[in-house]
Amino acid sequence: MALAYDYKDVHFLPTAQRNGDPVCALFRMGVTMAFAKDEEVYGQDEEADLIYRVLEGGVRTTRVMADGRRQIGDFYLAGDIFGLETGPRHRFSAEAVRDSVILVVKASILRSAGGELERLGWEATRRELERAQEHVLLLGRKTACERVASFLKDLSDKCGGVPVVDLPMGRQDIADYLGLTIETVSRMLSQLQSGRIVSFCATRQFRVVNAEALARLADQAQ
Amino acid sequence: MALAYDYKDVHFLPTAQRNGDPVCALFRMGVTMAFAKDEEVYGQDEEADLIYRVLEGGVRTTRVMADGRRQIGDFYLAGDIFGLETGPRHRFSAEAVRDSVILVVKASILRSAGGELERLGWEATRRELERAQEHVLLLGRKTACERVASFLKDLSDKCGGVPVVDLPMGRQDIADYLGLTIETVSRMLSQLQSGRIVSFCATRQFRVVNAEALARLADQAQ
DNA sequence: CGCTTTATTGAGGGCGGTCAAAGAGCGTGG
DNA sequence: CCACGCTCTTTGACCGCCCTCAATAAAGCG
Known part of the structure; x- marks a missing residue:
């Protein structure tokens, strides 16, 4: 089961990501949690009201078809943000690929913030999109x-x-x-x-x- | 070659999409252009400072590999918005799949607007991302x-x-x-x-x- | 060290690709 | 209106890349 850690665990982050980084400032409002290998961070069709940042370990987002075929959307490693890639509900589930430590913060903070933070959310979504587009090229033609x-x-x-x-x-x-x-x-x-x-x-x-x-x-x- | 039309050509849009739609309000500031079949709307690696809306016809976004293999990212039909899917430069080119009429507006209006319009841009990017993720599943496992x-x-x-x-x-x-x-x-x-x-x-x-x-x-x- | 899980390697088969030819659609001009 | 030529689409025959199934090997873990 996931264990909640104190928010001060933010010091797990590399120094370069702590100073003057608005993303980091945002996540200082969050809570640190630990996930065991293969443990679910969020499920498909669950409400998407949290965003996440990997501190240690790694996360995969997956989609499973009715007959068991599985597609992984992306991997997220230390420093990466995930979970804001969708609308009101997650379209992929997220699981730890191995024992991991993850920072969690309310998504509503981003969405309603306006100004810099909101642009940050947009930027992050755009990066996700670019990665997804590279993925499409890879799967379609390589x-x-x-x-x-x-x-x-x-x-x-x-x-x-x-x-x-x-x-x-x-x-x-x-x-x-x-x-x-x-x-x-x-x-x-x-x-x-x-x-x-x-x-x-x-x-x-x-x-x-x-x-x-x-x-x-x-x-x-x- | 693409011909510039008067902005009043906005009336090409179905009625349902004209009334009380902030997207439509945005595009009233734009210019209508015609593109012949296979004509390029924008090229790969071009600056992404415009956003587009299809009025008539259809558009494809494509990525071509060095040896000619081609992947289409998505299709856009009447009413669809495209071109805001990337960062500062387009990672796909866009071409008309047949003779088309397209509304064009400065992207900077969206990006710097703040408030509702900015959230609209984010929403549109998120929809693009969801489509790309469905596309990934299709290409990877179907x-x-x-x-x-x-x-x-x-x-x-x-x-x-x-x-x-x-x-x-x-x-x-x-x-x-x-x-x-x-x-x-x-x-x-x-x-x-x-x-x-x-x-x-x-x-x-x-x-x-x-x-x-x-x-x-x-x-x-x- | 033994057990379980995960990864590698091999043999054979099938889905989709390649190559080729025939057919359909369509604009142009007689 | 039909003939012609071009492009696009369909269909067939065959091939190869990747999948499937199976066995072995390695790694993780008590």
């Missing part, structure tokens, strides 16, 4: 290999210059994000590794060996 | 048949109760929207027709014969 390459590159870029990137999520989550099966993901990872493009030091840790080749595979799109 | 069924149902729903729905776009556009080839789209349309689910009276005109079966195919997702 091959399995390109999808996996795009995924690794995105994650690597996000972690900005870290030599070894770690994957917070399992292979099944990656597959459900990329519109593939777990076997195909595994095969493509092996293929990228044997092609000396990436190198896995552990199941969930890799380093980019040939960044240019990775980018070429990922970014055929202009 | 079969070719389900994709085509979803497409026809969406269009039919949008035209709300019209007995005969017409497709403003060609098969290639449908294929590029659904992440399929033109041949597969054609085959699935034939299949849906021989299954007595829809019926094409012309290449670009169909009626829904078995709405329940169509919905079952389209909406396996809850």
Whole structure:
């Protein structure tokens, strides 16, 4: 079960995100909660009256079809905001991909604030939209290999210059994000590794060996 | 080439959309332009300082990969607003799917307005996001048949109760929207027709014969 | 160290893609 | 009005990428 922490836990955030950041100011009004791996943060069709920020761990938003087919909308890692992507009700559910700590704040604060905060909400929604549009291109027109390459590159870029990137999520989550099966993901990872493009030091840790080749595979799109 | 019309051409809009609609009030400040089939409304990476509303015809937003693979982000028909889906620059280009008339207004009016208009911009962005998320589910987890069924149902729903729905776009556009080839789209349309689910009276005109079966195919997702 | 979960690898099959040709729709001009 | 040519669509035959099913291997965890 999720445990409520004191709001002072905001100090979990990297320093760069604490100073002079209106988003951070907003979340100082929130409450910190812990979620176990696979625990639901919010459910599909639930009321969307809270917004969230990942402090530790990671979150996925998912949509499940009647027969069990699953699509992951996006992943959110430390520092990311999620939950404001919809109208009055969530159209995806959100779950922790592993044990996570999450800041929660009332969405009404954003929506009714006006001025800077409201523009911030719009900005965040717009970023979500841009990510969704990239996702559409990936799912509509990229091959399995390109999808996996795009995924690794995105994650690597996000972690900005870290030599070894770690994957917070399992292979099944990656597959459900990329519109593939777990076997195909595994095969493509092996293929990228044997092609000396990436190198896995552990199941969930890799380093980019040939960044240019990775980018070429990922970014055929202009 | 696009021709500028007088702003009074706002009367092209259906009556229901003219009275007491702040969006309409906004667009009264705009200019009407005509675009020929396949003519570009705006290009990828162009500055996004205008927003648009379709009066007649239809528009597609597209993204083309380096090797020519094409993905259509969405279609916009009479009454729809588009162009505000991005940050400072467009990430998709927009083209008329056939001869079209489009209202154009400065985006800065929306962005800097504050209050109701700004919230309107946010709402519109959020609707775009929801459509993009549905699109992600479709591309990631639906079969070719389900994709085509979803497409026809969406269009039919949008035209709300019209007995005969017409497709403003060609098969290639449908294929590029659904992440399929033109041949597969054609085959699935034939299949849906021989299954007595829809019926094409012309290449670009169909009626829904078995709405329940169509919905079952389209909406396996809850 | 044994048990469970997760990931990898292989063999084979099917859905959708590719290539090719025929057919339908449509504007133009005789 | 029909003939012609162009584009768009449909249909068929075949192929390949990715999925399915199955077995093995590795990792996590008590």
